[in-house]
Every structure is written in C-alpha cells, then in structure tokens.
Amino acid sequence: MRFAALLLCLTLCGLVQATPVSLIPLPAQLQQTKGSFEVDNGTSIVVPANDQAAHASAQYLADLVAHIRGIHLEVKEGEASHTIVFQRSPPASHAEGYTLDVTPQGIRIEAHDDAGLFYGAVTLYQLLTPNAQQGGVQVPALHISDWPRFAWRGVMLDSARHFQSVDDVKALLEQMAQHKLNVLHWHLTDDQGWRIEIKRYPELTRTGAWRTPPDAGHDGEPQRYGGFYTQDQIRDVVAYAAARHITVVPEIDMPGHAQAAVASYPKFGVTGKRPQVSVDWGVNPYLYNVDDATFQFIDNVLDEVMALFPSHYIHVGGDEAIKDQWKASAAIQAKIHALHLKDEDALQGWFIGRIGNYLSAHGRRLIGWDEILDGGVPPDATVMSWRGTDGAIKAAKLGHDVVMSPAPDLYLDSLQSNLPDEIAGRDPVRSLEDVYRFNPVPAVLNAAQAAHVLGAQANAWTEHMPSMQHVEHAAFPRLDALSEIVWSPASTRHWKDFLARLPAQFQRYAAQQIDYADSAFTPVIQVDANATLKSGKARVTLSDQAAYGDIRYTTDGSVPNIHSTLYVQPFTAAWPVTIKAATYADDGSVLAAARTRVIDRDHLLSRAGIELANCAGSDFRLHVQPMPDATSMSPVYAINVFDTCQQYPTAPLDGIASIHVEAARLERNYALAHDIKLVVSRPHSTPYGEFVVHLDRCDGSVIATAPLPNPSTSPRRFALDATVPVQHGEHTLCLIFTAPTDGPLYAFDRVSLVPSDGDKSKP
Structure with missing residues (x-):
C-alpha cells in the first residue's frame, strides 16, 4: 500500500508517466489522463468542409504515417465519431499554436491558423x-496545449561550397517540418560557387557555378565541380517548403565572398581582372566595386531573387569582407572621401545601407551577419550573430532584431565528438548536450532587449561536408536539440528526459533512411596503454559521451547484442583481446552501433593521427578528407593549417628501435587572409621537407628524421620509417613535417613505435 501510494504521488507530481510519450520538441503543456485510443487502418481523419489547409495537413499526416507505420488513414470531410478530427478554433494568443486531445473516444486537433494545424499533425505523427x-x-x-517559444526556428544550408540536389534540399526541408523548424536560410552564393540562376546575367551560372578542383582528375577528384538551381527548381523548392510552413530566406553574399560573381563579371569587381572561381576555403579577398554600375547589377540580381523568394527577409551576408582591395583602389579611396566616410568599415556600412534601402523600397527587410554592425546599419536591419553572442547583445541593445547563430555552439560543421570514426569537421567539439544547453537569450539582456531575439538557427557550412550524407550526419540528432531550445519553454527542458525521448526518434530516422549520428551514445573503450604493456593485462573502462544507456560488450570478437554482458564497472582482460561494445536504450533498441578496440602490442604502441594533439601555440584544428570534394565518409585526417606539429604523449621508448608513420599528402586549399602570418615555416634540408621527431619538447633534441617523398611522383598515402637511437622511459614526442608552406599539407594517419625485435604482434 505504501508503494502504491508513492507511485500515485510520483505520477501526479509528473515524475513518473505510466505510458511515456516520445515527443520532440517537448510541448509547452502536456497532461496525461486515463485510457487510450487505438488508431489503425479503420480510422479516418475528418476535416472541415472547404478547408484546404486543414485537408493538406491531414493528408500530410496520413502520408507520413502510412510511410513510417504502415497505417492507412482516409481523409474526408464532414462529421464522424471514433476518429481523428481537425478543427478550427477561435483566435489564439499564440501564433502557430494548437491543442491536441486524445480520449478513449477519439483524437481532436484544434488550431486557429494553418501552421497550428500542421504542427498538431506533426505531434500526432x-x-x-x-x-x-x-x-x-x-x-x-x-x-x-502547445505553441513555439520563438518565431525564427532555423537551419542554414550552405549550397555554395558544396552543391546539393533539389531532392537533397527537400529531404532536409521534410526533416525540418518534422522538427517544427520553420526557416531555411539558403546560402546560395560565395567565393566557391554561384548557385542561383539569374536570367539577366547568365555568366553567373555559366562561369560562376563551376570550379576546377585542385589536382583535378586525379585520385578521384572531379575534373570540374559545381552546379546551380534553375529558377523553376527554386520555385519548386520554395513551394515544397511553404507546404510545410517553412520560409526560405535566400542569402546573396556582399560585399565580400564575391569571387564567383567577379569571376563571371570582372567589371563588377574592384580590380577589373578576372579571377578563377575559388577552390580555397576561408576568407578570399574579392569584393564588389562600389560604383553605380555595380549597384545596378546588384539591384537587378535582387529583383530576380525577390521574384523567386516571397520571404520578408533577404540575407545579404556582410561577413568576412577584408578590405585590402578597397584600400588599394584609388577610385574607392576617392569614393570614401567624397562620401565623407571615416574608413573602409564605414564604406561597408554605407554599402549595406544602400542595399537595405533598396530592399525596403520593395517591401522587404535586410538581414545580415553581425559584421554589418561594424560600419553602421539601417535602423530596421536584422542581425544574425555568428561571432559568438556579442553581436546579438550589441544589436539588441541598439534596438535591432537578432537571430542567434553563434559559432561554434550552433555550427553543425563543428565535430560532435573526438571519436576515432567521427566524420570531417572543425574543432572544438560541440556535442548533442552542448547544443541542448544553449540559451538563445543572453542573460545580460533586459526584458525589452530580449524581446528583440527572434530565435535561433543552426548553420550547416559545407566546406567539409561534400555530400548530403555528411550534412545529415552532422545535423541529426543535434537538430532535435535545436528544435527543443527554439520551441519548448525553457523551464520544461531536461537533458535526461530529452535523451529518453530519442530512441523513438532514432527509429523514425531509420525508417526514413536518415543518416543520423550516434556519437552521443558511442561506447568509448579505454585502456591505459603503457600500464597494459607492463602488466600483460588490460584494465578496460567503457563509457559514452551522454552517460546514458546500457553498454553491452564482448571479449571474444563477436558482435554484441542485447543479451551480451552488461558493463557495470571496469574489468580486466588478458591481452591480446578484441573488445566490441554497443549501447542500448531501455526498450532494447540500439542507441549506438558496435565499436571495436583491438588490444595487442601493435595497437598499444601506436596512435591514430586524430588521437594526437596539437603542439602548444595554436589550437586550430580540422578533421578533413583526402581531397576537398571527396564524398566518402572516411578516411579523415586531423590537421592544423598553421602548424604541422603534433604530440605523441608518454611514448614508452624502452626497446623501441624505430618509428613507422603512415601519412597522407593533402591539398593546401585554405585562404587565410591576414592570418597567413601565423603559419609556422620550418627549415628543411631535403627538397620536399622531412618528418622530424623531437624529444620531450618541440625545440628538444631531434631523435629521428626521414625525408618526405616527391609529391609529383609519390602516392597521396605513403609510409615513412625513421630509426630511433636507444632511449629509456616515457617521453612526449613532437612530430613535425617541415614541408615548404607553399606546397601541400601533410597529415598523420597512424604513428607506430617499432620494438627492436621488429615483431609488432608479440604480447
């Protein structure tokens, strides 16, 4: 009786639910009651007569449930009992809101506006x-009873660096709809490609949509890379999005990130010279001119853009416009003087202001990255804060509306983990939990200033995500976390509860063939390599990033399943041994597929390149693929474009005779602008540089070296061996490539210490 009373109390207090519901994002208000209602092939959906929007939402629900669950629901007009009913409600205080009631007699969704009915359908799905x-x-x-916390719930898709098909874009829109996200910010122009057809300027796509990759035609790199969306295709995408209550906001970048446009029409650039469409990621120097002819070109482009996109906002970029070309141009310096402007930043402010006025005159509103604040912006401009949150704070205090989109917190090209099999991306890691705990409203804003925060969006920059598989892997399930921070009340969010609702979502992803990441739940198999070498036994610790789920493992090389040994505490195993582990949810579904760690002398005396750490002095780090446009998910190499020095800590050197390196040569396609001065150049004594090992410190004694091969005659993946003189004890090794900095980059695939007996397989 005491237990029953306690269970009743917990249930009423909301701490226990007899039948948990796996909804993402979590509704604003949810109360469970007694009973249930069965939905099967005999259930119909009833909508009001002549209500096209209600019919569309009901049919969307029916189609989705038929695809995922195999239940076929008939949509019809009129009245019926024991069914699903879509119904209009009186005007509500919350736009996009709805109510959803499930009783033993049926299901009813009520909303005043079209979006509310649609989101009710998504919840019922x-x-x-x-x-x-x-x-x-x-x-x-x-x-x-549900409604969104923010009006702007967005995702930015970069189609300029790497191009996605129309079907790819629609697949992302479909998932956005299922997450109640309502803005696709579509990045369509940049230095590396112009992706939107402009009929008045055909060279923008004939020339600007295509680039010649580095080392084109070799090692799987295409001869030509690119593509663009015709105006008919864009209308199709916009209509597809609108049917899912998603607004597509186009971005036409200016005054910087303009190299593809200037490559197409050099007269609209500063120098009048024609560059190539860029193959370099980063900050390129090409800016638009500021003469009347260039503004007429931009206005004409915007006319066609506005005809294609009915969105209230037009994004004009404004970021990373280094002013070297403007500073070097006598004509532009004369323009600054004639306009009585202070400097080039003020000229950018004037430039953006002119564009803002043109958009306002056409009933549109300018939005740009937070650099537009640097030179002053039109009073009605909206600021998208990406350089952390400072831009948003400054903009809100000045009375501008803001959208939170800070790096690295909401950058989907940030790595999700440091796992050996993580895909390409940028450091630092931004885990699922990091995204979930992001607060879109900075605490320093007062209530009036906080009201300027329209919402938040996550950005999928694609320099290192060349395929839609990469984008999906980077986006999901982190977009689940985003959806909850922009939709659900802050007071209702709870990390462990969110994790408990993910297994059902993973199964929905699997049914739709969405390549989501399981990084948060991937079992990490840890051993102390040096202690294991000394003792002959491995003390094994298993964990996962989210500290959630049941980890089950095997030690005989077999694939684990739900019946395998449950990990409870660290265990000891004699080596050599192969350990495999997977993570399971409470319902027995797989949260993370099996991962493997082989424990033998070879592996204990080696480190994968991505396990090495940067040497002191630079924390910049990328995980990249072998070629800029490689579409495979692996291999992936860790590089620092500023300094090639990497560290192998506590290397056990007793009895070690040599170091074996498996390395890769990569393209140095990075535009570093003014940061080029930070690149460390080291002397080399052979034509193409060397692999060099320093003992203990990066300026310590050199204990091993080997020349790098001729890049024009050697394969991209190669091996090096360097003899090591007799050493004792454990030491940090600084591993450096001294290749000339105007040539290719080099990366470590694996670094192995080779014992004097040369036999890596002995225990």
Whole structure:
C-alpha cells in the first residue's frame, strides 16, 4: 500500500508517466489522463468542409504515417465519431499554436491558423510512431496545449561550397517540418560557387557555378565541380517548403565572398581582372566595386531573387569582407572621401545601407551577419550573430532584431565528438548536450532587449561536408536539440528526459533512411596503454559521451547484442583481446552501433593521427578528407593549417628501435587572409621537407628524421620509417613535417613505435 501510494504521488507530481510519450520538441503543456485510443487502418481523419489547409495537413499526416507505420488513414470531410478530427478554433494568443486531445473516444486537433494545424499533425505523427513496429497503435489519452517559444526556428544550408540536389534540399526541408523548424536560410552564393540562376546575367551560372578542383582528375577528384538551381527548381523548392510552413530566406553574399560573381563579371569587381572561381576555403579577398554600375547589377540580381523568394527577409551576408582591395583602389579611396566616410568599415556600412534601402523600397527587410554592425546599419536591419553572442547583445541593445547563430555552439560543421570514426569537421567539439544547453537569450539582456531575439538557427557550412550524407550526419540528432531550445519553454527542458525521448526518434530516422549520428551514445573503450604493456593485462573502462544507456560488450570478437554482458564497472582482460561494445536504450533498441578496440602490442604502441594533439601555440584544428570534394565518409585526417606539429604523449621508448608513420599528402586549399602570418615555416634540408621527431619538447633534441617523398611522383598515402637511437622511459614526442608552406599539407594517419625485435604482434 505504501508503494502504491508513492507511485500515485510520483505520477501526479509528473515524475513518473505510466505510458511515456516520445515527443520532440517537448510541448509547452502536456497532461496525461486515463485510457487510450487505438488508431489503425479503420480510422479516418475528418476535416472541415472547404478547408484546404486543414485537408493538406491531414493528408500530410496520413502520408507520413502510412510511410513510417504502415497505417492507412482516409481523409474526408464532414462529421464522424471514433476518429481523428481537425478543427478550427477561435483566435489564439499564440501564433502557430494548437491543442491536441486524445480520449478513449477519439483524437481532436484544434488550431486557429494553418501552421497550428500542421504542427498538431506533426505531434500526432510522433504519437503514432512511438517505436519501429508496424500496424495499429494505442495512443495514450492526453491533453496538449502547445505553441513555439520563438518565431525564427532555423537551419542554414550552405549550397555554395558544396552543391546539393533539389531532392537533397527537400529531404532536409521534410526533416525540418518534422522538427517544427520553420526557416531555411539558403546560402546560395560565395567565393566557391554561384548557385542561383539569374536570367539577366547568365555568366553567373555559366562561369560562376563551376570550379576546377585542385589536382583535378586525379585520385578521384572531379575534373570540374559545381552546379546551380534553375529558377523553376527554386520555385519548386520554395513551394515544397511553404507546404510545410517553412520560409526560405535566400542569402546573396556582399560585399565580400564575391569571387564567383567577379569571376563571371570582372567589371563588377574592384580590380577589373578576372579571377578563377575559388577552390580555397576561408576568407578570399574579392569584393564588389562600389560604383553605380555595380549597384545596378546588384539591384537587378535582387529583383530576380525577390521574384523567386516571397520571404520578408533577404540575407545579404556582410561577413568576412577584408578590405585590402578597397584600400588599394584609388577610385574607392576617392569614393570614401567624397562620401565623407571615416574608413573602409564605414564604406561597408554605407554599402549595406544602400542595399537595405533598396530592399525596403520593395517591401522587404535586410538581414545580415553581425559584421554589418561594424560600419553602421539601417535602423530596421536584422542581425544574425555568428561571432559568438556579442553581436546579438550589441544589436539588441541598439534596438535591432537578432537571430542567434553563434559559432561554434550552433555550427553543425563543428565535430560532435573526438571519436576515432567521427566524420570531417572543425574543432572544438560541440556535442548533442552542448547544443541542448544553449540559451538563445543572453542573460545580460533586459526584458525589452530580449524581446528583440527572434530565435535561433543552426548553420550547416559545407566546406567539409561534400555530400548530403555528411550534412545529415552532422545535423541529426543535434537538430532535435535545436528544435527543443527554439520551441519548448525553457523551464520544461531536461537533458535526461530529452535523451529518453530519442530512441523513438532514432527509429523514425531509420525508417526514413536518415543518416543520423550516434556519437552521443558511442561506447568509448579505454585502456591505459603503457600500464597494459607492463602488466600483460588490460584494465578496460567503457563509457559514452551522454552517460546514458546500457553498454553491452564482448571479449571474444563477436558482435554484441542485447543479451551480451552488461558493463557495470571496469574489468580486466588478458591481452591480446578484441573488445566490441554497443549501447542500448531501455526498450532494447540500439542507441549506438558496435565499436571495436583491438588490444595487442601493435595497437598499444601506436596512435591514430586524430588521437594526437596539437603542439602548444595554436589550437586550430580540422578533421578533413583526402581531397576537398571527396564524398566518402572516411578516411579523415586531423590537421592544423598553421602548424604541422603534433604530440605523441608518454611514448614508452624502452626497446623501441624505430618509428613507422603512415601519412597522407593533402591539398593546401585554405585562404587565410591576414592570418597567413601565423603559419609556422620550418627549415628543411631535403627538397620536399622531412618528418622530424623531437624529444620531450618541440625545440628538444631531434631523435629521428626521414625525408618526405616527391609529391609529383609519390602516392597521396605513403609510409615513412625513421630509426630511433636507444632511449629509456616515457617521453612526449613532437612530430613535425617541415614541408615548404607553399606546397601541400601533410597529415598523420597512424604513428607506430617499432620494438627492436621488429615483431609488432608479440604480447
């Protein structure tokens, strides 16, 4: 009786639910009641007569449930009992809001506006797909009253650096809709490609949409890379998004990131010379001119853009416009003087202001990256803060609306983990939990200033994500976390509860063939390599990033399953041994697929390149693929474009005779602008540089060296061996490539210490 009373108390207090519901994002208000309602092939959806929007949302629900669950629901008009009803409600205080009631007699979704009905349908879709089973489902009785926290719930897709097909873009839009995200910020122009057809200026796509990759035609690199969206394709995408209550906001970058445009029409650049469409990631120097002819070109482009995109906002970029070309131009310096401007930053402010006025005259509103604040912006401009949150704070205090999109917190090209099999991306790591704990409203803003925060968006920059598989892997499930921070009330968010709702979402992803990442739950198999070498036994610790789920493992090389040994505490295993581990949810579904660690002398005496750390002095780090446009998910190499020095800590050198390196030669396609001065150049004594090993410190004694091969005649992946004189004890090794900095980059795939007996396989 005491237990029953305690359970009743916990249930009423909301701490225990008899039938948990896996909804993402979490509704603003949810109360479960007694009973349930069964939905199966005999259930219909009833909508009001002549209500096209209600019919569209109902049909969307029916199609989605048929695809995922195999339940076929008929949509019809009129009245019916024991069914699903879509109904209009009186005007509500919350735009996009809805109520959803499930009783033993039926299901009812009510909303005043079209978006509300649609989001009610999305919530019901999740209730109807609580697991991977097919056929009828018992929906628990409940009442939901729901509305979004923010009006701007966005994702930025960079189609300029790498191009996605129309079907790829639609696949992202479909997932955005299922997450109640409502703005696709579409990055369509940059130095590396112009992706939107402008009929008045055909060279923008004939020339600007294509680039010649470095080492074109070799090692799988295409001869030519690019593509663009025709105006008909863009209309199709915009209509597809609108049917899912998503607004597409185009970005046409200016005054910088303009190299593809200037390559197409050099007269609109500063120098009048034609560059190539850039193959270099980073900050390129090409800016638009500021004469009347260039502004007429931009206005004409914007006319066609506005005809294609009905969005209230037009994004004009404004970021990373280094002013070297403007500073070197006598004509532009004369323009600054004639306009009585202070400097080039003020000229950019004038430039952006002119564009803002043109957009305002056409009933549109300018939005740009936070650099537009540096030179002054129109009073009605909206600021998208990417350089941390300072830009948003400054803009909100000045009375500008802001969208939070800070790096690295909401940058989807940030790595999700330091796992050996993580895909390409940037350091620092931004985990699923990092995204979930992001607060879109900086605490320093007062209530009036906080009201200027329209919402937040995550950015999928694609320099290192050349395929849609990469984009999906980087986006999901981190977009689940984003959806909750922009939709759900801050007071309702709870990290562990969010994790408990993810297994059902993973099963929905699997049913739709979405390549989501399991990084948060991937089992990490840890051993102390040096202690293991000395003792002959490995003390093994298993963990995962989220500290959630059951890790089950094997030690005989077999693939683990739900019946394998449950990890409870560290264990000891004699080596050599192969350990495999996977992570499972409470319902037995897989949270992370099996990972393997081989423990033998070879592996204990080696480190993968991505396990090495940067030497002191530079924390810049990228995980990159073998070639800039490689579409495979692996291999991936860790590089620092400023300094090639990497560290192998506590290397056990007793009995070690040589160092074996498996290395890769990579393209140095990085535009570093003024940061080029930070690149460390080291002397080399052979034509192409050397692999050099320093003992203990990066300026310590050299204990091993080997020449790098001729890059024009050697394969991209190669091996080096360097003899090591007799050493004792454990030492930090600084591993350096001294290749000339105007040539290729080099990366470590694996570094192995080779014992004097030469036999790596002995225990």
